[in-house]
Amino acid sequence: MPKMLSEAQVEQYRSEGFVCPVDALSIEEAAEFLARMEDLENREPDLWARSKIKPHLLMMWLNDLMRSSSILDAVEDVLGPDIMAWATGHFDKKPHDPSFVTWHQDGTYWGLSEPSVVTAWVALTPSNRRNGCMRVIPGSHHRGQLPHRDTSDRNNLLSRGQDVEVNVEEDQAVDLELRPGQISLHHTMLIHGSKPNLSDTRRLGITVRYVAAHVSQTRGFRDSATLVRGIDKYRNFVAEPRPRCDFDPNAVEFYNEIVAESRRRKDAIAVGHQNKAELLKPTTML
Numbered sequence: 001m002p003k004m005l006s007e008a009q010v011e012q013y014r015s016e017g018f019v020c021p022v023d024a025l026s027i028e029e030a031a032e033f034l035a036r037m038e039d040l041e042n043r044e045p046d047l048w049a050r051s052k053i054k055p056h057l058l059m060m061w062l063n064d065l066m067r068s069s070s071i072l073d074a075v076e077d078v079l080g081p082d083i084m085a086w087a088t089g090h091f092d093k094k095p096h097d098p099s100f101v102t103w104h105q106d107g108t109y110w111g112l113s114e115p116s117v118v119t120a121w122v123a124l125t126p127s128n129r130r131n132g133c134m135r136v137i138p139g140s141h142h143r144g145q146l147p148h149r150d151t152s153d154r155n156n157l158l159s160r161g162q163d164v165e166v167n168v169e170e171d172q173a174v175d176l177e178l179r180p181g182q183i184s185l186h187h188t189m190l191i192h193g194s195k196p197n198l199s200d201t202r203r204l205g206i207t208v209r210y211v212a213a214h215v216s217q218t219r220g221f222r223d224s225a226t227l228v229r230g231i232d233k234y235r236n237f238v239a240e241p242r243p244r245c246d247f248d249p250n251a252v253e254f255y256n257e258i259v260a261e262s263r264r265r266k267d268a269i270a271v272g273h274q275n276k277a278e279l280l281k282p283t284t285m286l
């Protein structure tokens, strides 16, 4: 029996590649995470520019969020009991922000061994049609890995501007509208994207990319992840340290090793969508 989703939602994930909405956090919990995030943003205006790869290594609120038991209950219903948090990110559209996301499949550049990979998109503000909520093409995950091309548009929130190179049936797109605290889950092969924010309010979603513990990195380097539920008998990923404070020096050291690896191997660290990260100097921490 599922822990959080209904049987129908589990079936929907299998057949359509997404579930939405899921009441994972209360409005108050979402507001608390948003306040913690904004507090950090106020103290460090370059916060996101300085934590492009796996920001959960550096920010306590995000590390706490990806461990939320209600989110993990929903993820367990589609991935099984042994779950690693592999990457996190934020998709932020300020009021009247022209930013958009081209149609793409997440797994295209990630190098993971199989598609037991799900994204929890956590709404910290309302996300709706007017402010550019995520849109998905139901069932498109069954098409397997499709070719993508890189595009360049400064308003594209994807760092490579990846755009799926097949015809997308836009008339079939479903808007994933959420209130703060609700989440959607989407399969790594599901075609999705989003339009600009036409409203007066911010639209902010946090992404957590969860993988089943048996998944591995195929690109020939030791990738890292955090065990957030169950057991990891496979040890396919280097265990990530849990930060004890924001920009914890131990976590910064670990973070810098990942960034250095991504520079050595150029495409090695394909976590989230943002892979052009800078090394952090401990002296310039918050």
Ligand SMILES: O=C(O)CCC(=O)C(=O)O
Pocket (backbone or CB within 6 Å): 091, 100, 101, 106, 119, 121, 132, 133, 134, 192, 193, 194, 205, 207
């Ligand atoms: O938040 C958005 O607009 C797009 C999110 C996305 O592309 C993703 O979660 O992979």
